[in-house]
Amino acid sequence: MFSDRLATLRTKxxxxxxxxxxxxxxxxxxxxxxxxxxxxxxxxxxxxVKKLExxxxxxxxxxxxxxxxxxFKAAGxxxxxxxxxxxxxxxxxxxxxxxxxxxxxxxxxxxxFVSPPAFQASPS
Amino acid sequence: xxxxxxxxxxxxxxxxxxxxSLYLKTKFDKKKIVAREEEIxxxxxxxxxxxxxxAQDRALRVLEEARLGAENRNKKLxxxxxxxxxKEVREFKKTLGDVATSVEGEATAVVGQKIDEEVAKARxxxxxxxxxxxxxxxxxxxxxxxxxxxxxxxxGITALEHKDxxxxxxxxxxxxxxx
Numbered sequence: 001m002f003s004d005r006l007a008t009l010r011t012k013x014x015x016x017x018x019x020x021x022x023x024x025x026x027x028x029x030x031x032x033x034x035x036x037x038x039x040x041x042x043x044x045x046x047x048x049v050k051k052l053e054x055x056x057x058x059x060x061x062x063x064x065x066x067x068x069x070x071x072f073k074a075a076g077x078x079x080x081x082x083x084x085x086x087x088x089x090x091x092x093x094x095x096x097x098x099x100x101x102x103x104x105x106x107x108x109x110x111x112x113f114v115s116p117p118a119f120q121a122s123p124s
Numbered sequence: 125x126x127x128x129x130x131x132x133x134x135x136x137x138x139x140x141x142x143x144x145s146l147y148l149k150t151k152f153d154k155k156k157i158v159a160r161e162e163e164i165x166x167x168x169x170x171x172x173x174x175x176x177x178x179a180q181d182r183a184l185r186v187l188e189e190a191r192l193g194a195e196n197r198n199k200k201l202x203x204x205x206x207x208x209x210x211k212e213v214r215e216f217k218k219t220l221g222d223v224a225t226s227v228e229g230e231a232t233a234v235v236g237q238k239i240d241e242e243v244a245k246a247r248x249x250x251x252x253x254x255x256x257x258x259x260x261x262x263x264x265x266x267x268x269x270x271x272x273x274x275x276x277x278x279x280g281i282t283a284l285e286h287k288d289x290x291x292x293x294x295x296x297x298x299x300x301x302x303x
Contacts, residue, residue, distance in 0.1 A: 055303060061283065063286075063287065067286075067287045067290070070287060070291060071291065075294050076303070090293045091290045091293035091294065091297075093294065093297040095297075095303050099302075100296075102293030102296050
């Protein structure tokens with residue numbers, strides 16, 4: 001019953017929800033039937049879900065489900081999305097200890113403050 | 125007849141002459157002895173005077189020699205003292221010069237080091253001040269830029285453009301092996 005959900009997982013929230021549902025289902029089995037044999041598929045699914053790779057994304061806006069679908073396909077991994085309007089646009093990506101800032105804020109700062117051609121003193 | 129009286133007189137006369145002669149001779153001899161004695165005493169006196177004179181002369185010579193010797197020694201001593209004084213003065217001057225040079229060198233080195241330290245401190249302060257001011261300028265400009273971008277672009281960026289920017293970011297992350 002949960003196997004078809006695996007293909008629909010896009011975000012960390014989806015993963016947490018599914019793991020919560022698995023736990024709740026397992027609890028419900030104990031409560032209603034006492035000592036029961038947990039389907040091995042359930043444990044296997046839980047294990048698979050827990051092993052899914054997650055990429056942290058910081059975005060400047062609240063993405064729509066369609067946008068999330070696009071991002072999931074582009075990243076190929078579960079998305080852990082948070083919002084920070086200060087980055088203005090683009091995304092800050094963090095994955096397995098690697099961090100990279102592809103935000104509009106960062107690009108603007110790089111343009112103006114790292115190599116600011118407009119601010120270079122012209123020879124008099 | 126023998127004139128005994130005459131004989132007696134003559135004998136007495138002879139005796140008297142003899143006695144007188146003996147007396148005179150004795151007196152003469154005595155005088156001679158006295159004269160001899162006097163001569164001996166006078167000779168001894170002369171000898172003594174000569175000896176005294178010679179001793180006096182010798183003493184004077186010795187004293188003179190001693191004086192000359194002392195003068196010589198004094199002169200030599202003065203000369204040596206002068207030389208020693210000159211040497212001491214030269215050495216003192218040399219030592220003073222060395223010390224002065226050393227002190228001057230040390231002082232120069234210390235002053236140079238102090239100047240270098242002060243310059244280094246000043247540079248650090250300038251760099252700090254520069255960095256602080258640049259940061260202030262950066263912050264100010266950054267805030268202005270951000271506010272401007274927020275006002276101009278933030279409201280102007282559509283959801284579609286946001287989505288495109290995020291997709292572009294993910295592609296860059298893949299290219300850079302972040303993903």
